[in-house]
Amino acid sequence: MKQPDEVLRLFNKADDEMLQQADVKLSSFLKNKSAFVVRFPKLADPFASDWADAIKAARNILPDYASVAEQSNESDALEILMDEGRNLFQMLMLYTQLAFPNHAIALRSMGQSQYESSSRSHLKLPILLRKAYKEASKAEYKEALMDKGMTGSEIEMLNTLADKIENQDTALQNAKEDRSVDANERIIALNTVWEKMGLVCQCAKLVFQKDATRYAMFLLSENENKKPGDNPPPSGSAN
Numbered sequence: 001m002k003q004p005d006e007v008l009r010l011f012n013k014a015d016d017e018m019l020q021q022a023d024v025k026l027s028s029f030l031k032n033k034s035a036f037v038v039r040f041p042k043l044a045d046p047f048a049s050d051w052a053d054a055i056k057a058a059r060n061i062l063p064d065y066a067s068v069a070e071q072s073n074e075s076d077a078l079e080i081l082m083d084e085g086r087n088l089f090q091m092l093m094l095y096t097q098l099a100f101p102n103h104a105i106a107l108r109s110m111g112q113s114q115y116e117s118s119s120r121s122h123l124k125l126p127i128l129l130r131k132a133y134k135e136a137s138k139a140e141y142k143e144a145l146m147d148k149g150m151t152g153s154e155i156e157m158l159n160t161l162a163d164k165i166e167n168q169d170t171a172l173q174n175a176k177e178d179r180s181v182d183a184n185e186r187i188i189a190l191n192t193v194w195e196k197m198g199l200v201c202q203c204a205k206l207v208f209q210k211d212a213t214r215y216a217m218f219l220l221s222e223n224e225n226k227k228p229g230d231n232p233p234p235s236g237s238a239n
Contacts (some may be wrong), residue, residue, distance in 0.1 A: 007187045011194045012224055015063070018190065022055050022197045028217050029200050032207075040203045051196045058189040067179035074172040078122065081168050085125050085161045088154065089115065092132055092145075099144035109135045122169040126162040133158035 011018050029036065029048065036043045093112055100106040111118075111131045118124035135141060136155045146152060197220075204218030 007184050007191075009187055009194075010191045010198075015058075015186075015190055018194060019055060019058060022051075022193050025197050025200060025218065026051055026055065032214065035207050036200070036203060039207050043200065043203065047196075051193070051200075054189070054192045054196060058186070058193050061182065061186045061189055064179070064183060064186070067175075067182050071172070071175040071179055074168065074175045078165070078168040078172050081161060081165045082120075082122065082125060085129050085165055086119050088157055088161060089119075089129060089132060091150070091154065092136060092158065095145045095148050095150040096141075098148045099141075106141065109141075111135075122165065122172075126165045129158045129162040129165075133162065 013021075026048065029043075029051075033043070033048060089111075092110060093107065093115075096103075096106050096110055096112075107113075111128045114124075114128050114131075118128040133155065136145060136158065142152075142155060145155065201218045201220045204215065208214040208218065
């Protein structure tokens with residue numbers, strides 16, 4: 001099955017600049033609407049209001065930095081939980097060593113040998129914590145650990161943190177997906193504005209072919225149109 005085409009900007013300038021330009025062109029269009037409609041009935045009402053609505057809709061979609069901020073917040077929250085998970089696991093290893101000195105089997109059962117490969121992984125650390133919780137909860141281990149000072153709530157927290165890390169990682173992945181969806185909707189909305197403005201400016205070449213002032217008023221420069229392979233829009237544009 002054919003995959004959908006990627007939605008790309010049709011213009012080659014910052015989003016806020018394009019929307020400001022659309023405001024100006026719409027204002028000029030409204031002042032000269034009768035001249036346009038005589039030659040191009042398609043531009044009769046409700047074209048102007050639809051164009052205005054499209055500009056408003058595009059502005060109402062939050063810029064990319066808002067999505068980035070949300071994603072960063074979720075990422076920061078995940079890293080805090082990861083730190084808590086690593087610290088708690090190291091605490092368990094310390095109490096295990098105190099409770100079972102020179103007892104390699106106890107440390108191995110708790111997952112010590114998997115720590116280095118799992119400690120930085122959002123996917124692996126919860127598995128390690130849950131394994132450690134399962135072992136530390138066994139009667140032969142739990143009693144000895146608590147006798148050395150580890151509390152029952154700290155043992156329970158191994159399982160709780162595993163759940164929290166997995167849930168927060170899901171929240172982060174959702175934030176990344178939401179950013180992609182928002183970006184797609186934003187580009188579609190901006191392209192709608194650009195297409196309406198482009199149509200008016202194209203029609204103006206005929207409507208005002210004998211009026212140099214108004215002809216110039218509706219000109220769009222050739223380098224404003226996005227071409228395949230063009231560089232990304234200038235800095236400050238939303239993604």
